[in-house]
Amino acid sequence: MKRTWILIGLLAVLVLAAATPRVSSNNQSSTNAPVYTSDGNLKFPTQYREWVYLTSGVDMSYSPNMSMDHSMFDNVFVNPEAYKAFLQTGTWPDKTMLVLEARMAASKGSINKKGHFQTGNIMGREVHLKDEARFPAKWAFFNADDGVTGKLLPREMDCYSCHEQHGAVDTTFVQFYPTLLEIAKKKNTLSAAYVKEEAGK
Numbered sequence: 001m002k003r004t005w006i007l008i009g010l011l012a013v014l015v016l017a018a019a020t021p022r023v024s025s026n027n028q029s030s031t032n033a034p035v036y037t038s039d040g041n042l043k044f045p046t047q048y049r050e051w052v053y054l055t056s057g058v059d060m061s062y063s064p065n066m067s068m069d070h071s072m073f074d075n076v077f078v079n080p081e082a083y084k085a086f087l088q089t090g091t092w093p094d095k096t097m098l099v100l101e102a103r104m105a106a107s108k109g110s111i112n113k114k115g116h117f118q119t120g121n122i123m124g125r126e127v128h129l130k131d132e133a134r135f136p137a138k139w140a141f142f143n144a145d146d147g148v149t150g151k152l153l154p155r156e157m158d159c160y161s162c163h164e165q166h167g168a169v170d171t172t173f174v175q176f177y178p179t180l181l182e183i184a185k186k187k188n189t190l191s192a193a194y195v196k197e198e199a200g201k
């Protein structure tokens with residue numbers, strides 16, 4: 001009888017141990033998960049500059065006749081957990097966070113004679129976040145210009161429609177992220193709309 005209780009006790013300990021979530025040694029899984037404010041916005045992931053770098057676009061524009069009086073870079077970063085999952089599957093896992101940072105470009109400075117470099121002047125920050133339980137369309141956009149709080153952007157904004165209609169993988173612009181595009185092709189995860197768009201060229 002006594003032995004049965006000891007066995008049951010041991011089993012309970014084992015079950016509990018198995019059910020306890022493990023935090024990786026560098027604690028990344030907890031620090032890179034989205035944290036929301038009480039009013040439904042997102043705490044901006046200020047550590048995004050330690051994440052995986054995907055691309056820099058220079059003066060990219062959605063319409064042919066848009067002209068700016070300055071040059072600008074946009075740099076895209078993703079949390080490393082999501083990047084690793086993408087390498088395996090060709091698509092984004094739940095809790096993926098992508099940050100787009102816009103920086104003012106300059107051409108005159110130090111020894112530079114030609115071309116553009118990035119400056120310390122950040123002109124904007126935006127977040128694209130996948131949280132399947134929280135958002136009906138799985139993904140949501142946030143504007144985090146102050147670098148502190150990501151303001152949830154409403155579904156009617158064109159962020160959602162453009163990304164859904166033209167993003168190569170799961171509403172993200174993987175066609176411009178050179179290390180990921182090849183993986184998406186191999187894993188067959190390109191969106192039908194993107195494949196059609198490319199075929200029509």
Ligand code: HEC
Pocket residue numbers: 055056057060062074075076098099100126127128141142143153157158159160162163171172173174176177
């Ligand atoms: C007309 C199309 C279009 C619209 C509208 C648009 N985007 Fe994007 N977005 C892009 C393209 C193209 C890229 C790739 C940028 C690069 O390669 O540097 C991108 C990339 C991003 C990224 C990087 C992660 C990803 O999903 O690929 C974020 C974050 C982002 N956009 C946020 C926004 C927000 C916020 C809005 C609305 C205020 C918005 N976008 C509106 C075309 C669009």
